[in-house]
Amino acid sequence: MVTADAAARALELAEAALAGDRRALARLLTAVENRTWVAESALRRLHPAAGRAHLVGITGAPGAGKSTLVAALIGEIRRSGRTVAVIAVDPSSPITGGALLGDRVRMQSYASDDGVFIRSMASRGHAGGLAASSVASATVLDAAGFDLILLETVGTGQSEVEVAAAADTTVVLEAPEMGDEVQAIKAGLLEVADIVVVNKGDRPGAQRTAAELRAMLTVVARPRLSGAVEGGGAVGAPDPDPGRPHPKRPEVLVTTAMSGEGVPELLAAIARHREGLGAAEGGIPVRRARAAALVWALLGDRVRRKLEYPDLAASTAETLDAVARHELDPYAAADRLLSRLQAGR
Amino acid sequence: MVTADAAARALELAEAALAGDRRALARLLTAVENRTWVAESALRRLHPAAGRAHLVGITGAPGAGKSTLVAALIGEIRRSGRTVAVIAVDPSSPITGGALLGDRVRMQSYASDDGVFIRSMASRGHAGGLAASSVASATVLDAAGFDLILLETVGTGQSEVEVAAAADTTVVLEAPEMGDEVQAIKAGLLEVADIVVVNKGDRPGAQRTAAELRAMLTVVARPRLSGAVEGGGAVGAPDPDPGRPHPKRPEVLVTTAMSGEGVPELLAAIARHREGLGAAEGGIPVRRARAAALVWALLGDRVRRKLEYPDLAASTAETLDAVARHELDPYAAADRLLSRLQAGR
Numbered sequence: 001m002v003t004a005d006a007a008a009r010a011l012e013l014a015e016a017a018l019a020g021d022r023r024a025l026a027r028l029l030t031a032v033e034n035r036t037w038v039a040e041s042a043l044r045r046l047h048p049a050a051g052r053a054h055l056v057g058i059t060g061a062p063g064a065g066k067s068t069l070v071a072a073l074i075g076e077i078r079r080s081g082r083t084v085a086v087i088a089v090d091p092s093s094p095i096t097g098g099a100l101l102g103d104r105v106r107m108q109s110y111a112s113d114d115g116v117f118i119r120s121m122a123s124r125g126h127a128g129g130l131a132a133s134s135v136a137s138a139t140v141l142d143a144a145g146f147d148l149i150l151l152e153t154v155g156t157g158q159s160e161v162e163v164a165a166a167a168d169t170t171v172v173l174e175a176p177e178m179g180d181e182v183q184a185i186k187a188g189l190l191e192v193a194d195i196v197v198v199n200k201g202d203r204p205g206a207q208r209t210a211a212e213l214r215a216m217l218t219v220v221a222r223p224r225l226s227g228a229v230e231g232g233g234a235v236g237a238p239d240p241d242p243g244r245p246h247p248k249r250p251e252v253l254v255t256t257a258m259s260g261e262g263v264p265e266l267l268a269a270i271a272r273h274r275e276g277l278g279a280a281e282g283g284i285p286v287r288r289a290r291a292a293a294l295v296w297a298l299l300g301d302r303v304r305r306k307l308e309y310p311d312l313a314a315s316t317a318e319t320l321d322a323v324a325r326h327e328l329d330p331y332a333a334a335d336r337l338l339s340r341l342q343a344g345r
Numbered sequence: 346m347v348t349a350d351a352a353a354r355a356l357e358l359a360e361a362a363l364a365g366d367r368r369a370l371a372r373l374l375t376a377v378e379n380r381t382w383v384a385e386s387a388l389r390r391l392h393p394a395a396g397r398a399h400l401v402g403i404t405g406a407p408g409a410g411k412s413t414l415v416a417a418l419i420g421e422i423r424r425s426g427r428t429v430a431v432i433a434v435d436p437s438s439p440i441t442g443g444a445l446l447g448d449r450v451r452m453q454s455y456a457s458d459d460g461v462f463i464r465s466m467a468s469r470g471h472a473g474g475l476a477a478s479s480v481a482s483a484t485v486l487d488a489a490g491f492d493l494i495l496l497e498t499v500g501t502g503q504s505e506v507e508v509a510a511a512a513d514t515t516v517v518l519e520a521p522e523m524g525d526e527v528q529a530i531k532a533g534l535l536e537v538a539d540i541v542v543v544n545k546g547d548r549p550g551a552q553r554t555a556a557e558l559r560a561m562l563t564v565v566a567r568p569r570l571s572g573a574v575e576g577g578g579a580v581g582a583p584d585p586d587p588g589r590p591h592p593k594r595p596e597v598l599v600t601t602a603m604s605g606e607g608v609p610e611l612l613a614a615i616a617r618h619r620e621g622l623g624a625a626e627g628g629i630p631v632r633r634a635r636a637a638a639l640v641w642a643l644l645g646d647r648v649r650r651k652l653e654y655p656d657l658a659a660s661t662a663e664t665l666d667a668v669a670r671h672e673l674d675p676y677a678a679a680d681r682l683l684s685r686l687q688a689g690r
Contacts, residue, residue, distance in 0.1 A: 040676055043674065043675075043676065044674045044676050044677065047671060047674035047675065048671055048672075048674070050671060051670075051671040062501075123503055130503055154501070156407075156499070156501035156502055157501055157502010157503055157504055157505050157506075158468055158475055158502050158503075158504035158505065159502055159503035159504045160502050160503065161502075287669045288665065288666065288669040290669075291665055291666075291668035291669040291675065291678075292665045292668075292669075294668070294675045295664070295665060295668055295675045295678045295679050295682065296645070296649060298675055298676060298678075298679035299645075299648065299649075299679040299682050299683060300641070300644075300645040300648070301679075302679055302680070302683050303644065303645070303648055303683065303686075304641060304644075306683075319640070320633065320636055320637045320640060321633065321636075323636035323637075323639070323640055324632045324633040324635075324636040324637075325396075326392060326393055326395060326396040327393075329388065329389045329392035329393070330388075330392065330636065330639045330640050330643055331385055331388065331389055331643060332389065333636075333640045333643075334640050334643035334644040334646075334647055335647070337640065337644050338644060338647050338648065338651075341686070341687065342686065342687055342689065344687060
């Protein structure tokens with residue numbers, strides 16, 4: 001049961017986070033990752049305060065230099081007087097305690113800067129989907145007043161790409177002269193790109209890669225982003241939300257994150273992209289898609305909790321067991337559960 | 346609307362697939378991938394006939410040699426007189442038409458063998474989740490009578506790993522001496538492994554890598570596989586199904602897929618693992634988890650379709666818009682939609 005005490009504690013945490021208390025912020029983000037009741041309660045309080053930050057997804061194949069670019073962007077954002085939070089979705093397992101410590105060490109120069117907040121998040125074990133967890137974490141940081149929120153994820157998995165695609169502006173990082181398997185990944189990533197960055201611009205072939213990408217992007221129309229919506233849809237279902245339309249062909253920029261070359265231009269392009277979104281008819285479609293994805297995920301959870309509540313738990317388990325024994329097909333099982341949910345018994 | 350004609354056609358397709366018609370099988374798998382009504386109807390017919398095949402997930406970092414190993418396994422399975430189907434989940438985009446053609450070319454030697462069926466599946470754009478689509482495809486191939494079904498996926502994304510983890514037996518492939526970022530991926534993959542294979546056994550360091558992995562696996566307990574269940578759960582939710590317990594410490598084998606060395610031993614280990622599952626108390630827990638994941642995904646879809654049906658569509662859209670405008674928090678929105686669903690208005 002939820003006690004009045006727990007409710008008061010969740011609100012207190014939310015208020016402290018709103019007031020800029022970094023420890024409260026960190027605790028709240030942990031609650032969000034662990035999907036506790038505290039998180040739900042606090043997020044309800046924080047949601048009206050959010051909606052101001054610019055969410056920027058940064059993704060790319062391993063080795064493209066995402067973390068170095070994020071570090072360079074942080075510096076550039078701070079020089080412009082704005083604040084920034086980073087959610088780094090870690091490709092490693094929770095059991096290793098999150099590897100890739102090198103990246104975090106690289107960012108430690110910002111440890112004493114109140115205008116920077118860096119958080120890493122495990123990529124596995126998010127029941128409602130990694131994108132839903134990331135969006136909820138971003139809401140917390142948004143409400144806490146950060147101007148920009150960078151969502152850094154590796155671009156080699158569907159869930160990971162969805163995180164970046166859920167942002168207002170999605171930056172896809174490429175490195176010059178990548179291998180064959182990576183080329184295939186690249187094509188998938190380009191679909192979600194609002195801005196394409198060829199990093200490691202000091203390497204031979206960087207300008208050629210950029211030119212090739214520009215040529216490629218003139219022929220690739222942006223498809224419907226059906227994969228970005230989680231928690232709804234299934235085999236046998238119609239496509240979910242069509243997602244945001246591609247406002248225009250992605251810009252292709254060249255950066256050298258290590259030296260900082262091209263980074264101010266990238267930040268300007270990110271700002272330009274957001275202005276373009278605001279001007280688009282009907283506001284910002286990606287925000288509608290993001291809200292819908294989160295609500296569908298939460299609804300899926302509520303439906304399931306209802307069906308696993310004591311009065312229905314036994315019949316639900318029986319139905320699932322019958323499917324496992326191949327005595328009942330999964331569609332009939334879903335129909336049966338839906339009827340029970342609607343009948344409330 | 347679903348016509349009697351369409352229903353008859355779906356059943357006809359299902360019957361043809363059961364009878365071993367490869368063109369019907371291919372068409373059915375396309376329907377499954379596109380989540381058409383034909384797929385649902387046919388799968389209802391096929392489900393009782395499925396449940397006999399051994400589903401084997403094969404995953405690993407890019408470059409570990411998955412496709413070469415799969416080709417070697419196909420040869421070994423055929424020599425033992427059994428049939429095999431492969432579902433290769435492609436990391437590339439649908440817009441490229443599926444790259445990595447090299448792998449498919451490598452398997453073309455089996456094009457005229459009726460005991461082998463190879464299918465590649467795009468990894469993006471599966472609304473109910475990639476794992477749900479793969480399990481549904483496996484059900485079709487299972488009902489069609491294939492003895493083994495290999496699910497080959499790249500091990501660098503949450504959704505992709507879930508595909509392999511949904512199998513009866515999950516084989517995780519490693520190559521000797523991988524880089525730092527790959528090491529992190531490896532740790533995440535090991536959690537889902539029933540069998541670990543160090544491939545490229547002819548390279549220096551293969552035996553040492555195997556020894557290191559054995560040492561590592563004595564200390565890593567297998568955690569609850571919460572990420573493997575899609576379609577339910579969300580931020581603020583309790584953990585979903587705990588998934589299958591780790592029956593025992595994974596075996597570590599060394600293969601050289603190119604020459605075929607170690608492949609018969611791997612196939613024997615795969616068979617041993619299944620025997621172990623059958624002996625476990627309460628049957629095969631992974632099959633229960635797989636059935637549950639599929640039903641939850643289908644239920645999520647049905648819930649959503651109900652809420653987007655004409656009589657509720659306008660109020661559903663209004664609720665989602667209010668969340669996007671930050672006038673309503675997503676939890677309150679989910680509660681509201683659930684009430685409407687239960688009230689039927």
